[in-house]
Amino acid sequence: MKKRLLALTVSVLAVFAVGCNPVGDSSSGESKMAETAESAMSDTEADESSEADEKPDDDSRTDTADNKETAEVSETSEEDSQNDESAEDSEASEGVSIQMLDELVEKNFDCMTKIFVLGSLPCEGIGADGEEINWEDENSYIRKVTDSRFPDYESFSEYVHSVYSESTADMLLNNYPFEGEPKYLDKDGELYIDLSKDGGRGYYVNWQNRTISIVEQNEDTCSFNIETTIEEPADEPVEKPYTINCTAVYENGIWVLEEMYS
Numbered sequence: 001m002k003k004r005l006l007a008l009t010v011s012v013l014a015v016f017a018v019g020c021n022p023v024g025d026s027s028s029g030e031s032k033m034a035e036t037a038e039s040a041m042s043d044t045e046a047d048e049s050s051e052a053d054e055k056p057d058d059d060s061r062t063d064t065a066d067n068k069e070t071a072e073v074s075e076t077s078e079e080d081s082q083n084d085e086s087a088e089d090s091e092a093s094e095g096v097s098i099q100m101l102d103e104l105v106e107k108n109f110d111c112m113t114k115i116f117v118l119g120s121l122p123c124e125g126i127g128a129d130g131e132e133i134n135w136e137d138e139n140s141y142i143r144k145v146t147d148s149r150f151p152d153y154e155s156f157s158e159y160v161h162s163v164y165s166e167s168t169a170d171m172l173l174n175n176y177p178f179e180g181e182p183k184y185l186d187k188d189g190e191l192y193i194d195l196s197k198d199g200g201r202g203y204y205v206n207w208q209n210r211t212i213s214i215v216e217q218n219e220d221t222c223s224f225n226i227e228t229t230i231e232e233p234a235d236e237p238v239e240k241p242y243t244i245n246c247t248a249v250y251e252n253g254i255w256v257l258e259e260m261y262s
Contacts, residue, residue: 141194162254206242223246
C-alpha cells in the first residue's frame, strides 16, 4: 500500500514538473516523467505480485507440515499395533519358561487336590443342625459354591481355561467325573456343585519338592518332566523318586497344560 502511494506521489510531482517547464521542453519533460511514473507503478505491481506469490508458499509449507505430522501419527499407531502383535508372537516363538511351567503346575495341583479329584470347592452348608443329605432330593445335594475366587460360573470357567487346553477344560467343565454329568453346574450364571459327584482317594505324591526340566519344545508345544517323590502306605513307608511326563501347548495366546496331571 505504501508503495502504491509513493507511485501516485511520483506521478503528481511529474505532472507538476511538466507544468513548470518551458513550453519548448514540455514534450520531452512530460515523456520522461511519464516513464518515471510507469516505472514506479510497474515496480509496485511487481512487488505486490511477489508478495501474493509468497503467501501460497506459506500455506503450502503449513499443509506439508500437517501432512507430515499426520503421517507420523499414523506410523506410530501402526508401530504400536505391530509391537503388540510382535510381543504375542515372541512369547510363542521363544517358547515357555521354567517359571511359567511351574505356575501352571501349581494351578494343576490346586485343581486336582481342591477342585476336581481329591477335594471340592466350599459350598453352602446342608443345615444349621448338620442334617443329612437327602440323596432322593436334588435340592439337598446341589449347593451353591461359596469360594470368593469364583463369584459366578464364568469366572470359574475362565480359571479352568487359564490352566488347561480347550479339550481338557471342556472335559473338566462338562464331562467330569462322568460324560454329561459334570461336578460343577451353571445355574442362572451362578456356580453350583453336585455333591453326589464329590469324592476323594488317597494320594501320596509330594508336589512341594518338585523340579521341572524341559525335554523338548518348539513354538507351540513343550514337553517337560516333573521330578518329585512318592511315599505310598506300607508297614515301613519308603520315599521313592517319581516322574510325571507333561505337555504344555500354546493356545489362544497363552501357554496351558494339555491335560490334568497327577
